[in-house]
Amino acid sequence: MARTDFGPPSYKDMLPPVIQKNYGQWKYHERVKPGVLKHVAESGDELYTVRVGSGRLVSTDWIRDVSEIADKFCGGYLRFTSRHNLEFLVSDKEQVEPLIAHLQEQGYAVGGTGHAISNPVHTQGWIHCHTPATDASGIVKAVMDDLYEYFTDSKLPAYCRISPACCLNMCGAVHCSDIAILGIHRKPPAVNHELVRAKCEIPNVIAACPTGAIRPDPKEKSLTVNEDKCMYCGNCYT
Secondary structure (H helix, E strand, C coil): CCCCCCCCCCHHHHCCHHHHHCCCCEEEEEEEECCEEEEEECCCCEEEEEEEECCCCCCHHHHHHHHHHHHHHCCCCEEECCCCEEEEEECCHHHHHHHHHHHHHCCCCECCCCCCECCCCCCCHHHCCCCCCCCHHHHHHHHHHHCHHHHHCCCCCCCECEEEECCCCCCCCHHHCCEEEECCCCCCCCCCHHHHHHHCCHHHHHHHCCCCCEEEECCCCEEEECCCCCCCCCCCCC
16 A cells, blocks of 8 residues: 555554554553553563653753653653653663653653642643633643642552643543633623624624524624623634
């Protein structure tokens, strides 16, 4: 079959050799210490995962830096988890401690495994979304500065997930986290009739409202908002 550039590459092409060799044949895993997991295959092969907290929004320079670290200590193999953790996949046990020492020296937070706080998931915030009530990135930074010790050590009674969402639409994972931080709009939208007439597709705006709070305003050739029904979601604006 001819190779094309349509779609993503197969994830199996990106797996470390030890995972390709033992795919689907892993016997068990254990927590070595905060931030370090040990996976053992039925063949006896071992793979170590070193987990680091990362920002949801990162720069190309940061990507280059962590890629260089992966090239130096684990053959270039790293991955991101769904909660924005960065994981270095180390097949050589002798490289685990030097990797951890290097990460700590460079200011990376190693942890997030076992009875600890995982890296928070958060929504787009002001950098990308049209309708946030607050910004998530700043909240995450403030929260994790205060709870840093619970990420780097396993001293909680259980695994804990924290997620902020910028508004009630909750496109983050706050609905399936232990602690949710949620920004809430407190005022209904104000209708600028002149702009609505000039720029809006009125039927689509009406259809976008999940509570039926928006209705036509024939007199103004615009829209009206029933404030008692409004849930401040921002769909009409978007």
